Structure formats: C-alpha cells, structure tokens
Amino acid sequence: MKEKAIHVVLMLLAFSAIAALAVITAFIFKEGVPIIAKVGIKDFIFSSDWYPLEGQFGIFPMIVGSLAVTAGAMVLGVVLGLACAVVLTQFCPQGMVAVIKPSVELLAGIPSVVYGFLGVVILVPLIRDYLGGPGLSVLASSIVLGVMALPTITSISVDAFQAVPRSYREGSIALGATEWQTTHRVILKAARSGIVAAIILGMGRAIGETMAVIMVAGNTLDVPHSLLDPVRTLTSNIALEMGYSAGDHRQALFATGVILFVIIMILNSIALTVSRRRVRKGAAR
Amino acid sequence: MTQVPSSNGGVEQAAEWLMRRQPAAPAAYCPVDRPAKMRIEDFGAAFDGTEVLRRLNLEICACERLAIIGPASGGKTTFLRSLNRLNDLNPGFSKTGRILLDGKDIYDRAMDVAVLRRRVGMVYAVPIPLPWTIYENIAYGPRMAGVAGRGRLDAIVEGALKSAFLWDEVKDRLADLATNLSGGQQQRMCVARVLALEPEVLLLDEPCSGLDPISTAKIEDALLELKSKYSIVLVTNNTKQAARASDRTAFFLMGELVEVGPTSQVFTNPTHHRTADYITGHFG
Amino acid sequence: MRIPPAVTQRAAVGLMWALTILTLGVLLFIIAFILANGLPHVTWTFLSTSPESMGRAGGVLPMIVGSLWVAGLAVLISAPVGVATAVYLTEYTREGRLTAVIRFGADCLAGIPSIIFGLFGFVFFTITLGLGFSILSGALTLAIMVLPTIIRTSEEAIRAVPKSYRDVSYGLGSTRWQLVTRVVLRSALPGISTGVVLSVGRSISETAAVMLTAGSALGFPHSVFQSSRTLALHFYVLSREGLSMPNAYATASILIIAILLINLSAYALMRRFVAKVV
Numbered sequence: 149m150k151e152k153a154i155h156v157v158l159m160l161l162a163f164s165a166i167a168a169l170a171v172i173t174a175f176i177f178k179e180g181v182p183i184i185a186k187v188g189i190k191d192f193i194f195s196s197d198w199y200p201l202e203g204q205f206g207i208f209p210m211i212v213g214s215l216a217v218t219a220g221a222m223v224l225g226v227v228l229g230l231a232c233a234v235v236l237t238q239f240c241p242q243g244m245v246a247v248i249k250p251s252v253e254l255l256a257g258i259p260s261v262v263y264g265f266l267g268v269v270i271l272v273p274l275i276r277d278y279l280g281g282p283g284l285s286v287l288a289s290s291i292v293l294g295v296m297a298l299p300t301i302t303s304i305s306v307d308a309f310q311a312v313p314r315s316y317r318e319g320s321i322a323l324g325a326t327e328w329q330t331t332h333r334v335i336l337k338a339a340r341s342g343i344v345a346a347i348i349l350g351m352g353r354a355i356g357e358t359m360a361v362i363m364v365a366g367n368t369l370d371v372p373h374s375l376l377d378p379v380r381t382l383t384s385n386i387a388l389e390m391g392y393s394a395g396d397h398r399q400a401l402f403a404t405g406v407i408l409f410v411i412i413m414i415l416n417s418i419a420l421t422v423s424r425r426r427v428r429k430g431a432a433r
Numbered sequence: 434m435t436q437v438p439s440s441n442g443g444v445e446q447a448a449e450w451l452m453r454r455q456p457a458a459p460a461a462y463c464p465v466d467r468p469a470k471m472r473i474e475d476f477g478a479a480f481d482g483t484e485v486l487r488r489l490n491l492e493i494c495a496c497e498r499l500a501i502i503g504p505a506s507g508g509k510t511t512f513l514r515s516l517n518r519l520n521d522l523n524p525g526f527s528k529t530g531r532i533l534l535d536g537k538d539i540y541d542r543a544m545d546v547a548v549l550r551r552r553v554g555m556v557y558a559v560p561i562p563l564p565w566t567i568y569e570n571i572a573y574g575p576r577m578a579g580v581a582g583r584g585r586l587d588a589i590v591e592g593a594l595k596s597a598f599l600w601d602e603v604k605d606r607l608a609d610l611a612t613n614l615s616g617g618q619q620q621r622m623c624v625a626r627v628l629a630l631e632p633e634v635l636l637l638d639e640p641c642s643g644l645d646p647i648s649t650a651k652i653e654d655a656l657l658e659l660k661s662k663y664s665i666v667l668v669t670n671n672t673k674q675a676a677r678a679s680d681r682t683a684f685f686l687m688g689e690l691v692e693v694g695p696t697s698q699v700f701t702n703p704t705h706h707r708t709a710d711y712i713t714g715h716f717g
Numbered sequence: 718m719r720i721p722p723a724v725t726q727r728a729a730v731g732l733m734w735a736l737t738i739l740t741l742g743v744l745l746f747i748i749a750f751i752l753a754n755g756l757p758h759v760t761w762t763f764l765s766t767s768p769e770s771m772g773r774a775g776g777v778l779p780m781i782v783g784s785l786w787v788a789g790l791a792v793l794i795s796a797p798v799g800v801a802t803a804v805y806l807t808e809y810t811r812e813g814r815l816t817a818v819i820r821f822g823a824d825c826l827a828g829i830p831s832i833i834f835g836l837f838g839f840v841f842f843t844i845t846l847g848l849g850f851s852i853l854s855g856a857l858t859l860a861i862m863v864l865p866t867i868i869r870t871s872e873e874a875i876r877a878v879p880k881s882y883r884d885v886s887y888g889l890g891s892t893r894w895q896l897v898t899r900v901v902l903r904s905a906l907p908g909i910s911t912g913v914v915l916s917v918g919r920s921i922s923e924t925a926a927v928m929l930t931a932g933s934a935l936g937f938p939h940s941v942f943q944s945s946r947t948l949a950l951h952f953y954v955l956s957r958e959g960l961s962m963p964n965a966y967a968t969a970s971i972l973i974i975a976i977l978l979i980n981l982s983a984y985a986l987m988r989r990f991v992a993k994v995v
Contacts, residue, residue, distance in 0.1 A: 150894070151892055151893060151894060154893075154894050155809055157801075158801050158802075158804060158805040158809055159805055159809070159810075161797075161798050161801035161802060161805065162801065162802040162805035162806065162819050163819065163822075164798050164802070164864070165802060165819060165822040165823045165826055165864055165865065165868060166818055166819060166821070166822030166823075167822075168822075168826060168861045168864065169822045169825050169826050169829075171837075171841065172826075172829065172833070172834070172837045172861070175837050175840050175841050175845075176833065176836060176837060176840075179836075179840055227736065228736055228737075228739065228740050231732070231733045231736035231737055231740075232736070232737045232740055234733050235733050235734055235736075235737040236737075239730055239733060239734070248737065248741065250980065250984050251740075251741050251744055252740070252744075253980060253984075254744060254976070254977070254980050255740070255743075255744050257915070257918050257919070257922065257976045257979070257980050258744075258747060258922070258973070258976060259921075259922035259923075259924065259949050259952075259972055259976070260922065260924060260925075261922075261924050261949050261950075261952055261953045261956075261969075262747065262751065262952075262969055262972065262973065263747075264953075265952070265956050265965070265969065266747060266750065266751075268956070270750075295740075295743055298740065325722075326722045326723065326725070326726035327726060327730065328722075328725055328726040328729040328730060329722060329725075329726070331729075332729070349828065352828050352830075355830070356828075356829070356830025356831070356832065356833070357830070358830065358831060358832040358924075358925040359924045359925050359953060362957075363953075363956075363957065383830060383832045383925075386832050386835075386836065387832055387835075387925055387928065387929075390835075390836075390839070390929055401836075402836060402840070405832070405833055405836045408830065408832070408833065409829070409833055412828055412829060412830060412833075413825065413828075415828070416824065416825055416828040419828075420821070420824055517888065519884060519887060519888060522883065522884070522887060524811055547890045547891065547892050548890065549890075550887060550888055550889065550890040551889070551890035554888065554889070555884075555888040557881070557884065557885070557888075559881075561879075561881045561882065561884070561885045563882060563885060563886075563900060564904060573886075573889060573891075573899070574889035574890060574891075576899075577886075577889060577890055577891040577892075577895050577899075578890060623885075626889065627888075627889070630889065630890060
C-alpha cells in the first residue's frame with residue numbers, strides 16, 4: 149500500500165519536467181500569439197519597422213541579427229570546441245585530461261555577464277581601433293558567443309568520440325594510418341552524427357544567449373551589412389525593452405519570444421533526432 | 434535397478450518403459466523421516482519466451498544440505514533465484530507451476546515478497562559487500578525488517594558473525610569498511626548478513642567459486658554447522674564440493690532435473706548415465 | 718605534390734593542441750583579468766555593507782544574500798523533484814513510451830534559453846500567481862531551469878550504482894523504497910550532489926531570468942516575497958550603466974571566486990563518487 153503510494157508520487161513528480169515544458173509553451177504562446185495574429189505573421193517576421201509606440205512591430209532585423217551572430221559564433225565555437233574534443237579524446241595523456249576537461253567545464257560555468265563585460269572592455273575597443281566601426285558589432289558578439297558555445301560543443305563531441313569503439317581506432321592504426329589520419333578519416337566520420345548534434349546544441353546556446361550579447365552587440369534596429377555593424381538579436385530585444393513595456397508592446401516582446409522558442413525547438417528536435425539515430429545505429433552494431 | 438525377470442515380456446516392457454521415463458520425471462522426494470520445507474511442483478521458467486527450466490519436481494527438506502550440480506547454463510542459478518523470487522527483477526521472466534514454502538505458494542499474490550526473501554536467504558557467487566561498514570552490512574537486513582535498538586542489533590550482528598565463523602576475525606573492526614576484508618572473509622560476511630535474518634532456507638550460488646581452498650573449507654564447515662537449523666541449497670560447479678558438503682545431490686542438465694538422491698548414491702551409483710558422465714568428467 | 722602523412726600528422730596534432738591551449742588561455746585570461754582588477758577592491762567593508770547611491774559606493778551585502786536566497790531556494794525546490802524523476806526513471810519503470818516522454822521533456826527544457834524562462838516566470842509567477850518581483854518568483858523560475866541538469870546527473874549517478882547491490886538488497890528482504898533510500902541514493906549521493914552543486918553555480922550566474930522575475934531592488938531582503946537584486950544582475954547594472962568600474966570588477970571577482978569554488982567542489986565530489994563506485 150505504502151509502496152503503491154510512493155510509486156504514484158514519484159510518477160507524478162517525474163512528469164513535472166514535461167508539465168513545466170507544457171506550461172511554459174502555453175504561457176509564452178498565449179501572451180505572444182495574439183499580437184502576431186494582429187500584425188500578421190508575414191509583417192511580424194519580414195518587416196523591418198520596430199516602432200512599438202506607433203504600433204509597428206517588425207522583427208526582421210533581429211532575426212537576421214540572431215542568425216548572423218550565431219553563424220559567426222559557430223565558426224569560432226566549432227573550430228575551438230572540436231579541437232578541444234579531439235585533443236581530449238585522441239592525443240591527450242590522462243594527466244592532462246584531468247586539467248583540460250574541468251577547465252572547459254569551468255568555461256561553461258562563468259556567468260554570461262562576465263563574458264559580456266570582457267567583450268566590452270577588451271574586445272570592443274580592439275575592434276574599434278583596429279578594424280573600424282563602433283566596435284559593438286556582429287564580430288564582437290560572434291567572438292563572445294563562440295567562446296560561450298564552445299563548452300557545449302566540446303562536451304557533447306567528447307561523448308560522441310568516446311562512443312566510437314576502440315577497435316576502430318586500433319584497427320586503423322594497425323593498418324599503418326597515422327593518429328591524425330585515424331582521427332580525421334575514421335573517428336570524425338564515425339562520430340559524425342554526434343558532432344552534428346553538438347554543433348546544433350551549441351547553436352541553440354548561442355542563439356538563446358542574452359546578457360552577453362546585449363553588452364557587445366550595440367542593439368541598433370538596422371539590418372547589419374557587415375561584420376562590423378552593430379546589431380540587435382531577438383533575445384536582447386526582449387531583455388532591453390521588457391522593463392518599460394506595456395500592452396501591445398509587451399505582447400510583441402512575448403511574440404519575439406515565440407519566434408525564438410520556435411527556432412530553439414526546431415534546433416532541439418534536429419539535435420534529438422540526430423543523436424537518437426546515433427544511439428540506434430550504435431545499438432545495432 | 435531392479436533385476437527384471439526375462440520370462441515375462443509384459444513386465445520387461447513395463448520396466449524398460451519405467452527406466453526410460455524415469456530420468457524425465459524422477460521421484461525426488463525427501464527421505465520419509467524429514468518433512469519437506471519447500472516443494473517444487475511442475476515448475477518451469479523462461480526468459481523472454483526462451484525456456485530455461487522445464488517441469489521441475491523436487492523437494493527441499495528441513496535441515497538438509499541439498500547440492501545442485503550440472504554443467505553451465507543448465508538452469509541451476511535460475512532455479513535458485515526462483516526460490517526467493519529474485520527472478521522477478523528480470524522483466525522478461527515468466528514461470529509455470531508452483532513452489533510451496535511450508536505448503537504456501539510463494540508466487541501467490543498474498544505472499545509478501547520481502548518476507549519471503551527474509552525466510553529464503555541468498556548468498557551470491559561473488560561476495561557483494563555493500564560499500565559500508567561490516568556492522569552496517571550485517572544489520573541492514575534486520576533494519577529493513579524493522580528491528581531497531583542498538584542492543585538488539587548488536588546481539589544479532591554478533592550471533593550472525595559467530596554462525597558464519599567470522600566473529601573472532603572481525604569483532605574488533607566492525608566499524609571498518611566491509612570492502613577492506615579479504616575475499617573469503619567478505620563471502621563469510623555475506624553468509625552472516627543472510628543469517629542475521631534468521632532465514633529458514635539458505636540458498637548459495639557457487640559461493641566458493643572465487644575463493645582459495647582454506648576459505649572454501651571454512652565456508653563448508655559453516656554449512657555443516659548451519660544444517661541443524663536451516664535447509665541449505667548449494668549450487669556448485671565443483672563436484673568434489675558437492676560430494677563433501679551435501680546430504681543429497683541433484684543433477685541439472687539443460688533445464689531439466691536428471692536425477693536426485695542421497696549424495697553418496699549419486700556419486701557412487703548414479704541412475705542416469707549422463708550423471709555418471711558428468712561426475713567422472715566425461716562431459717562434452 | 719603529396720604531403721607525407723607524417724608531416725600532416727605533426728601539423729594537425731600541433732594545430733589541435735594550439736587551439737586547445739588557446740581555449741585554456743582564454744579561460745585563464747578571463748579569470749586573471751577579473752581577479753587582478755577586482756580583488757583589490759574586495760574588502761570586508763565591500764562584503765558587509767549595502768550599496769549607496771545606486772552602487773556607486775558602498776558594498777554588495779544585499780546582493781550576496783539575495784543570490785544565496787535565490788540559488789539556494791531554487792535548488793531546494795528543484796533537487797527533490799529532479800532526484801525523484803531520476804529515481805522513477807531508473808528504479809520504478811522500464812524504458813518505454815513513458816520514459817521517452819519524460820526524457821523528451823527534460824531535453825527540451827534543457828535547450829530553452831534563459832530569457833524565455835524569464836518571460837515565463839514573469840508572466841506566470843510574478844503576474845498570474847501574484848508573487849510579484851520576488852526572491853520566490855526568481856527561485857521558482859530557476860528551479861525549472863536547472864531541473865534538467867539535476868535529472869540528468871542524478872540519473873547517471875543512480876545508473877552507476879552496481880546492479881548487484883539491488884540483488885543483495887532485495888535478497889535481504891528490502892522493499893523497493895528501502896532499496897532506493899538506503900542503498901541506491903546513499904551510493905549515488907556524491908554524484909547527485911555534483912549536479913546539485915553545478916545547479917547552484919548556474920543559478921548564481923544567471924542574469925536574464927532573474928532580472929525579469931526577482932527584480933532589481935537594492936534593499937536588504939528580509940523575506941522571500943521581497944524583490945532582491947542578485948550579484949550577477951548587480952554586476953550587469955554597474956557595468957552597463959557605468960556606475961562604478963571598481964565596484965563592478967569587485968562584484969565580478971566575487972562571482973568568479975564563487976563559481977571557481979563551486980566547480981572545484983563539484984569536481985571533488987565527482988572524483989569521490991567515481992573512486993567509490995567504480
């Protein structure tokens with residue numbers, strides 16, 4: 149009897165994650181969808197006019213901004229993140245793993261405001277002085293976000309590399325391949341879907357980041373034309389204006405959240421599908 | 434086997450028929466002077482539909498040591514784990530027939546599995562000390578059963594360790610981690626851990642497979658001592674151990690009970706040629 | 718012209734190491750830069766007084782207290798739910814549709830950006846439930862945010878407990894609940910703690926979500942129904958509005974040291990767990 153009760157209680161608690169997801173989705177959509185309907189989905193997404201006080205809500209520049217900084221972040225994040233993962237799993241003596249792995253995890257633990265702050269005091273002046281423009285830019289955001297997405301990419305790729313059977317590596321080396329040939333022709337290939345999942349989740353991290361981007365992106369409302377232009381992302385749009393918004397304006401910010409939510413969910417689903425396929429493939433092996 | 438008169442064709446046929454069918458359904462009951470503690474009736478077991486035990490009939494008597502021998506994957510361990518329903522933990526497990534403990538079906542809905550497992554205790558092939566102190570290991574079972582109070586637990590721990598011949602070796606280090614004991618000591622601690630529950634039946638699944646001869650001898654001594662209080666079922670791969678440390682022996686082959694009888698008889702004059710082959714080491 | 722494999726090997730390995738060292742360099746630089754500029758300003762007065770004139774002067778005591786309240790409460794709410802979920806997934810059910818749904822929920826939750834949690838917490842806890850900008854609103858929001866981390870680490874820790882312990886415990890007549898509480902959770906505790914400690918770190922670092930839920934009141938929080946500015950948010954306001962660079966650096970130093978300590982203890986716990994179980 150008591151056991152039965154415990155079972156039921158645990159089951160209910162176990163559903164809290166999915167329940168929270170449902171409630172979050174419901175509330176974000178409930179707040180945001182009416183204004184999208186009012187403005188029209190096409191205008192909302194493709195109009196460049198964001199004048200909340202005049203009732204004009206077009207988030208096209210922010211969508212472009214989010215995509216631009218995310219793309220830039222991925223260039224840096226993927227290169228550094230994969231390099232760390234390769235070194236950690238292939239070339240690194242055990243003793244060094246004990247240093248590098250916690251360090252990368254620590255990188256994930258540093259508050260995003262600290263990243264943003266360093267971006268402002270170091271990166272932005274450097275870009276302004278050497279490359280021109282206001283410094284607050286797509287480039288600065290990309291670099292900051294790239295470093296921030298790196299730990300996600302590294303840790304998931306490390307898992308993917310470690311899932312590759314040892315025998316693949318040994319087999320390849322036994323056939324006379326060098327360590328690097330093995331890594332790049334055998335291991336990277338076998339872990340491909342895991343790496344894709346890692347990159348996609350890293351993208352999710354970058355596109356969803358808020359505080360750091362606000363600090364270094366400049367937040368202007370124009371569509372950026374170069375890496376050195378300032379930019380506003382979906383996330384910073386919400387965080388910047390939430391404090392003083394009301395009525396339709398507030399709803400439009402929730403609607404911005406809806407778009408962001410949809411993008412993230414699409415990325416998550418792709419990552420989940422890709423990694424699930426990997427699991428299935430792994431099980432068949 | 435009885436001598437069959439050659440003159441009578443009918444009797445001869447009957448006797449032949451009996452001889453042929455006997456191994457499949459052996460009469461496997463206790464010596465009359467001892468009551469049956471557990472009674473296995475037409476018991477079969479399967480995992481995910483694959484049959485592992487087939488129509489088993491056997492009795493386990495009070496105060497005896499029953500050895501179960503046979504080649505690997507013959508169903509010995511499955512049989513043992515059926516006796517206290519540990520197989521229930523495997524989701525693919527299914528069974529047919531009945532197992533009675535003191536006349537009550539242990540697979541009956543009314544049977545409290547926790548109580549059953551206290552009455553029918555189990556020692557595993559490798560010693561599995563929980564990563565705690567010796568004292569905590571021994572006291573775990575009684576605590577689960579609701580025994581509280583330092584004094585009572587102390588007495589139970591001491592009694593159990595004495596019964597397993599381990600008390601003298603560990604009485605001063607009960608607060609040490611059990612994982613620091615030697616392999617033989619760990620296994621005797623596992624025996625003590627089960628004895629702390631004062632079970633009625635003691636199941637041992639190749640308890641000496643990882644132990645040296647001296648530790649093995651200590652365990653066998655303990656079993657002899659324990660026999661006065663418990664029914665003991667000992668699964669072993671070591672036929673010599675079965676010969677030394679049991680009163681009756683059952684031979685399992687490919688999920689079937691081939692024969693069972695007094696150990697001396699099974700080892701000196703087995704009924705079935707397969708038993709003889711196995712014991713003498715001619716098994717392919 | 719074909720480059721010999723041995724040359725590619727050396728070049729590639731060198732490049733990989735260079736990139737890794739660059740990454741570590743960035744980390745070291747961040748920590749060193751913040752601490753070098755901030756630690757001189759971290760004085761006892763700074764730690765033990767309230768801010769004056771919006772943080773231009775004075776200390777950060779209310780923010781430290783606010784951060785601890787928000788993070789502590791968040792984990793206090795999230796840990797029981799997360800561990801219960803992990804226990805349910807590992808001990809009370811078999812892999813199937815049900816576990817797939819629960820895992821899907823946790824995975825999706827893990828991917829949601831903190832600003833969305835902020836929006837949700839704002840509309841749900843502060844407005845709909847009427848909790849207002851308060852420590853409680855912030856803590857509840859963060860509790861949902863860290864839930865997936867706690868579920869995942871607890872599940873891994875529980876799965877690492879040897880299966881044979883279950884046989885032993887059941888064999889000694891324990892019920893499932895006794896097995897879970899006295900054997901499984903006890904063995905998995907260091908692993909679970911790792912997840913909990915990392916969640917505390919994540920809660921302390923979080924800014925966007927607490928800004929929209931816990932608010933940014935500067936006063937000393939006396940109850941969980943009051944608004945309180947956390948350290949991370951205070952640091953953001955100080956640096957963004959250019960109120961006081963020394964105080965901003967000092968606040969960042971406190972954050973960095975907190976995160977360092979948290980990660981170190983999580984690491985130590987994990988090592989202990991691995992040593993004990995494996």
